[in-house]
Amino acid sequence: MTEKSPRRPRRDDALSRERIIAASIELLDSGGEAALTFRTLSDKLATGPGAIYGHIANKQDLLAAACDAIVSRTVDLGAAGAAPAQTVRTVALAMFDAMDAHPWIGAALTWTAGQLTMVGIIECLGQQVRALGVAPEKHWATLSALLNFILGVGGQNAANAQAARTRGAERAEVLGAVADHWSQLDAQAYPFVRSVAAQMSAHDDRADFLVGIDLILQGMLADAGR
Amino acid sequence: MTEKSPRRPRRDDALSRERIIAASIELLDSGGEAALTFRTLSDKLATGPGAIYGHIANKQDLLAAACDAIVSRTVDLGAAGAAPAQTVRTVALAMFDAMDAHPWIGAALTWTAGQLTMVGIIECLGQQVRALGVAPEKHWATLSALLNFILGVGGQNAANAQAARTRGAERAEVLGAVADHWSQLDAQAYPFVRSVAAQMSAHDDRADFLVGIDLILQGMLADAGR
DNA sequence: ACCTGAACACCGTTCAAGT
DNA sequence: ACCTGAACACCGTTCAAGT
Numbered sequence: 168m169t170e171k172s173p174r175r176p177r178r179d180d181a182l183s184r185e186r187i188i189a190a191s192i193e194l195l196d197s198g199g200e201a202a203l204t205f206r207t208l209s210d211k212l213a214t215g216p217g218a219i220y221g222h223i224a225n226k227q228d229l230l231a232a233a234c235d236a237i238v239s240r241t242v243d244l245g246a247a248g249a250a251p252a253q254t255v256r257t258v259a260l261a262m263f264d265a266m267d268a269h270p271w272i273g274a275a276l277t278w279t280a281g282q283l284t285m286v287g288i289i290e291c292l293g294q295q296v297r298a299l300g301v302a303p304e305k306h307w308a309t310l311s312a313l314l315n316f317i318l319g320v321g322g323q324n325a326a327n328a329q330a331a332r333t334r335g336a337e338r339a340e341v342l343g344a345v346a347d348h349w350s351q352l353d354a355q356a357y358p359f360v361r362s363v364a365a366q367m368s369a370h371d372d373r374a375d376f377l378v379g380i381d382l383i384l385q386g387m388l389a390d391a392g393r
Numbered sequence: 394m395t396e397k398s399p400r401r402p403r404r405d406d407a408l409s410r411e412r413i414i415a416a417s418i419e420l421l422d423s424g425g426e427a428a429l430t431f432r433t434l435s436d437k438l439a440t441g442p443g444a445i446y447g448h449i450a451n452k453q454d455l456l457a458a459a460c461d462a463i464v465s466r467t468v469d470l471g472a473a474g475a476a477p478a479q480t481v482r483t484v485a486l487a488m489f490d491a492m493d494a495h496p497w498i499g500a501a502l503t504w505t506a507g508q509l510t511m512v513g514i515i516e517c518l519g520q521q522v523r524a525l526g527v528a529p530e531k532h533w534a535t536l537s538a539l540l541n542f543i544l545g546v547g548g549q550n551a552a553n554a555q556a557a558r559t560r561g562a563e564r565a566e567v568l569g570a571v572a573d574h575w576s577q578l579d580a581q582a583y584p585f586v587r588s589v590a591a592q593m594s595a596h597d598d599r600a601d602f603l604v605g606i607d608l609i610l611q612g613m614l615a616d617a618g619r
Numbered sequence: 620a621c622c623t624g625a626a627c628a629c630c631g632t633t634c635a636a637g638t
Numbered sequence: 639a640c641c642t643g644a645a646c647a648c649c650g651t652t653c654a655a656g657t
Contacts (some may be wrong), residue, residue, distance in 0.1 A: 293585035312605030319545020359519035379538030380613030
């Protein structure tokens with residue numbers, strides 16, 4: 168499949184914001200946040216560390232731009248024709264998948280950063296909140312609950328991935344160790360944690376995520392009088 | 394109020410894990426995560442940076458211990474006598490207050506880290522989940538939703554505090570700027586975001602947090618058949 | 620105008636040397 | 639046994655010098 172680009176490409180070796188971001192994503196995906204350095208990045212781009220500052224303000228900006236690139240290419244807001252609850256599920260799952268495939272996103276993604284992609288997601292989810300009949304004065308609090316849950320999952324996911332990397336283990340091993348520790352706790356003091364240990368280590372992150380989304384959706388429906 | 398300690402204090406100038414953590418918390422509270430350095434810390438403790446490694450494994454360990462100290466002193470799990478939903482609210486709000494007073498917690502707190510404090514919170518919340526009649530096979534997913542929401546709020550709170558600090562502004566100013574930006578978006582493409590901008594900048598974080606907790610609680614009740 | 624890369628002011632962490 | 643603090647291998651960021 169030879170793909171013809173609509174316009175003739177400019178000099179391909181020119182440094183550009185896009186090339187910098189693409190290279191950053193490769194580094195982040197392969198080695199986590201620690202792998203992205205202005206030195207590793209400029210090596211990859213065959214230039215000096217200072218050259219990057221011509222296109223990017225600082226490391227925070229770089230990380231935010233990389234997040235934006237992934238999220239905007241992963242989350243498709245076109246499915247707005249479906250029922251409100253289903254649209255929420257679809258968009259939320261797309262965010263989950265993006266954060267699962269690129270755990271570093273979870274540590275950097277913020278809704279205050281002002282990226283247009285994030286605003287688009289807020290708009291989309293917000294319209295479903297409205298369509299579900301939530302009282303207008305609760306629009307923001309409800310949307311914010313949805314958002315904070317989604318970003319919270321991403322953040323914990325990032326922490327798990329990070330813990331796995333520093334220990335040189337798989338994520339499942341890390342969770343297995345936690346479950347092991349939990350199942351050895353005192354039965355009198357920690358009955359719940361003990362009983363849930365097996366469930367925790369065998370769980371499906373994606374399914375659990377959806378349970379959380381549905382919990383919030385059900386709460387919204389109850390609020391709106393079904 | 395001269396407080397008499399129960400035992401005679403040992404040599405007060407001896408370096409200890411507790412003194413290191415107390416000093417770390419002071420630095421984190423006054424200047425955020427960037428203010429905690431092995432150099433600033435050892436200056437404050439009138440010693441060399443290397444001395445700290447006798448009591449603490451590394452910076453991650455230090456941060457986790459500081460979180461643990463705050464959370465364990467703030468969250469009182471003694472109120473387990475109340476109704477399940479109310480106990481969830483009380484514990485969750487205590488976590489919120491801890492993360493609000495010490496925003497750096499939100500960026501560092503993880504449930505996999507294995508601190509006993511966090512396990513205690515999971516146990517407490519988990520017992521309420523069970524008492525509310527959630528189906529046993531959903532115990533973990535439900536608890537995890539609660540936890541991820543709480544930690545998500547903390548994480549976003551930390552990001553906001555950090556953004557405010559780097560811009561040398563108050564947190565309210567940062568949110569005000571976001572609201573401003575939102576209210577100037579295209580009315581056709583972003584009706585929800587525009588309409589919610591005012592609500593967002595005028596909101597009460599704590600009240601919104603409670604709305605989120607109640608949403609999840611209502612979802613749990615609906616799940617359990619009321 | 621844009622890139623280059625040495626230099627600056629820091630980090631976390633280690634470890635020989637002290638007491 | 640525990641502390642000390644210089645030293646190591648890094649960071650993000652800047653800026654004179656080049657093209």
